[in-house]
Amino acid sequence: MENDKGLKELEQKVFRSYFKDGLWDIYGALILLGFGLTMVTGWDYLIIAFAAIAVILLLFRQRIVIPRLGQVKFSSELQVKTKRSKLIAMAILTFTMLLGVVFFVLYSTNNMPRWLDTWMGDYFFVAFGGVLAMLIAAAAYIVGVWRYHIYAVLTFIAYVLANMLRSNDMEGIPIIVVGCTILISGVTILTRFLRKYPLPPQETGGA
Amino acid sequence: MPKSSIGDKEVTLVTTIDRLIHEPARFNIMAYLFVVQSADFTFLQIQTGLTWGNLSSHINKLETAGYVVVEKEFVGKKPHTMLHLTDKGRAAFSDYRKQMRKVINTLPNK
Numbered sequence: 001m002e003n004d005k006g007l008k009e010l011e012q013k014v015f016r017s018y019f020k021d022g023l024w025d026i027y028g029a030l031i032l033l034g035f036g037l038t039m040v041t042g043w044d045y046l047i048i049a050f051a052a053i054a055v056i057l058l059l060f061r062q063r064i065v066i067p068r069l070g071q072v073k074f075s076s077e078l079q080v081k082t083k084r085s086k087l088i089a090m091a092i093l094t095f096t097m098l099l100g101v102v103f104f105v106l107y108s109t110n111n112m113p114r115w116l117d118t119w120m121g122d123y124f125f126v127a128f129g130g131v132l133a134m135l136i137a138a139a140a141y142i143v144g145v146w147r148y149h150i151y152a153v154l155t156f157i158a159y160v161l162a163n164m165l166r167s168n169d170m171e172g173i174p175i176i177v178v179g180c181t182i183l184i185s186g187v188t189i190l191t192r193f194l195r196k197y198p199l200p201p202q203e204t205g206g207a
Numbered sequence: 208m209p210k211s212s213i214g215d216k217e218v219t220l221v222t223t224i225d226r227l228i229h230e231p232a233r234f235n236i237m238a239y240l241f242v243v244q245s246a247d248f249t250f251l252q253i254q255t256g257l258t259w260g261n262l263s264s265h266i267n268k269l270e271t272a273g274y275v276v277v278e279k280e281f282v283g284k285k286p287h288t289m290l291h292l293t294d295k296g297r298a299a300f301s302d303y304r305k306q307m308r309k310v311i312n313t314l315p316n317k
Binding site: 007008010011014017067068069070071072073074075076079197200201 | 238239241242243244245246247248249250251252253254259287289
């Protein structure tokens with residue numbers, strides 16, 4: 001029905017408004033930068049450090065977004081839908097991680113089929129980038145934020161380029177470039193968000 | 208008596224529209240509360256663009272009509288107000304939408 005469609009769009013608009021702070025963008029960018037810088041420098045702890053900063057940032061997200069946009073409990077229908085989407089995303093993530101463990105076990109025990117060993121040797125970054133891009137695209141679909149689809153494409157391109165530049169030991173550069181691009185986008189969105197939604201005055205007890 | 212382009216049926220339909228919801232600011236508040244389970248004052252202020260005082264006044268009217276429930280709570284030491292539509296409010300908003308659709312459908316094209 002036309003009007004129901006209008007209300008659904010209103011509900012989606014409200015839901016999407018909780019992702020216009022740019023903090024998820026910064027989170028993703030820091031993870032990518034962690035990967036890229038680890039590849040360039042060879043310092044493995046960099047990815048852990050960047051991931052830790054990203055997680056700390058996300059822990060503060062509620063304190064930044066809720067006081068500015070207000071608190072809302074979505075309809076039970078949307079909550080069920082979101083829960084289902086999260087379960088699907090978790091299933092994809094678990095499946096990917098299990099696949100990674102299987103590959104690792106096969107590789108470390110020298111049981112990897114030769115064709116797969118050769119393929120992974122040649123196209124490891126493409127496969128990794130593909131999985132990462134799929135996860136970002138799944139997140140984009142769940143929250144309905146179109147710019148995340150662009151990030152998914154950029155991430156995949158970065159890993160394809162990384163694969164091509166592997167022979168020159170420059171595989172980290174495209175990942176750093178894409179990480180910086182997403183970081184700039186995230187910081188710009190966050191700055192705009194903080195300017196547009198300053199902290200409202202505290203309630204004094206009266207409605 | 209000049210012939211009006213709007214008939215008695217349309218006039219009767221228009222007069223049965225819920226005026227409390229028909230006011231644009233209150234319609235906006237009702238629409239946002241209709242699509243969510245509950246929300247606080249800040250959320251409604253941001254989404255509707257109304258001032259604190261204006262919003263408060265409209266909420267009072269909706270609360271008096273029994274369309275909205277205002278729940279005051281304390282988060283830590285800070286007061287916090289959550290709002291949600293009552294069953295009566297949900298039914299009234301649904302009826303309003305149906306009624307408006309009928310009115311618009313019965314209006315002549317020219």
